[in-house]
Amino acid sequence: MSPTVVRAPGRVNLIGDHTDYTGGLVFPMAVDRWTEIRCAPHDRVELTSADEAEPVSLPLRVDDPTAVSPAWGRYVAGVVSEMAPTQGIRGRVSTTIPIGGGMSSSHALEVAVALALGFEGSVVELAQLTQRAENRASGVPTGIMDQFAIAGGVAGHALLMDCGALTITPVPVPDDVDVVVQFVAHRTLVGSAYADRVRECATAEAEIGPLRTADPATAASIADLVVRRRAMHVVAENRRVLDFADALRAHDLAGAGQLMLASHASLRDLYETSTTQMDAAVDHVASLPGVYGVRMTGGGFGGCIVALTEPGALTDGWRVTAVEGARVLDAAP
Numbered sequence: 366m367s368p369t370v371v372r373a374p375g376r377v378n379l380i381g382d383h384t385d386y387t388g389g390l391v392f393p394m395a396v397d398r399w400t401e402i403r404c405a406p407h408d409r410v411e412l413t414s415a416d417e418a419e420p421v422s423l424p425l426r427v428d429d430p431t432a433v434s435p436a437w438g439r440y441v442a443g444v445v446s447e448m449a450p451t452q453g454i455r456g457r458v459s460t461t462i463p464i465g466g467g468m469s470s471s472h473a474l475e476v477a478v479a480l481a482l483g484f485e486g487s488v489v490e491l492a493q494l495t496q497r498a499e500n501r502a503s504g505v506p507t508g509i510m511d512q513f514a515i516a517g518g519v520a521g522h523a524l525l526m527d528c529g530a531l532t533i534t535p536v537p538v539p540d541d542v543d544v545v546v547q548f549v550a551h552r553t554l555v556g557s558a559y560a561d562r563v564r565e566c567a568t569a570e571a572e573i574g575p576l577r578t579a580d581p582a583t584a585a586s587i588a589d590l591v592v593r594r595r596a597m598h599v600v601a602e603n604r605r606v607l608d609f610a611d612a613l614r615a616h617d618l619a620g621a622g623q624l625m626l627a628s629h630a631s632l633r634d635l636y637e638t639s640t641t642q643m644d645a646a647v648d649h650v651a652s653l654p655g656v657y658g659v660r661m662t663g664g665g666f667g668g669c670i671v672a673l674t675e676p677g678a679l680t681d682g683w684r685v686t687a688v689e690g691a692r693v694l695d696a697a698p
């Protein structure tokens with residue numbers, strides 16, 4: 366039998382961070398960097414990687430993905446433990462997504478493994494399964510945005526996603542802009558304050574109800590100062606996602622850029638997921654000619670910034686374009 370080839374893109378979020386785990390709005394796109402798995406059926410899950418010294422070898426039942434070694438195998442194990450497949454795979458992983466570079470290389474691996482193991486459900490089901498796999502593998506209660514964007518990418522479009530209704534509205538990315546990702550600092554969400562933020566949002570919702578439908582005045586009335594700030598960020602960020610999508614549709618690039626800057630300021634001041642290094646990188650890029658807007662992107666505490674610019678304005682970083690979501694390619698020769 367000829368081997369199967371599966372390809373899953375990376376992602377970058379243009380605006381809407383720390384809104385997904387309260388069922389809010391995000392605006393990512395799947396980007397033109399890919400993780401590929403080339404594999405054949407096998408009785409275990411055995412993968413080598415072009416970027417990792419040690420291979421992964423797993424049985425078809427895994428109880429505790431966090432105990433798997435080498436560490437990259439935990440993402441594979443998370444998917445295996447969720448799927449409990451009857452048939453394994455043997456193959457090789459390669460990627461053009463910068464590993465640990467903030468473009469979701471680990472999430473792309475999870476989605477690719479699920480497809481390689483024969484997952485056959487919808488985009489939403491694939492995103493849900495790989496989100497659960499990630500939560501199990503990392504122990505961090507991350508939201509669904511990353512896997513949803515990787516599974517549901519649309520070429521040439523950013524994705525207005527409602528993480529409560531689990532819907533995607535593709536919005537064209539104008540031809541005359543660049544989206545540029547710059548890596549600033551390595552980070553991992555394991556051991557970060559990410560889980561604290563998830564808890565703080567739950568506390569806010571226990572007081573005022575769903576943040577997705579709360580208005581700014583209600584968020585601003587929360588008694589506890591820290592919880593109030595977190596809620597104010599989420600409520601305003603959901604609004605900014607809608608305004609950003611409208612600005613792109615109207616080709617108001619300056620307006621879109623201002624919303625990115627406001628989003629960064631909110632992550633810095635209200636949500637407190639930025640760092641002085643990230644702030645300095647954003648301030649620097651914002652001061653350059655031809656830059657409409659720039660912000661920290663993703664979980665924070667380090668990672669990447671993303672800029673919207675005139676074509677060619679920013680040569681430092683990865684220029685990315687929007688591509689279709691993960692899929693099984695035709696069988697390889």
Ligand code: GLA
Nearest residue numbers: 382383507508509510663664
């Ligand atoms: C990480 C998580 C996502 C999301 C972002 C912040 O990337 O994996 O679910 O919460 O942080 O927007």
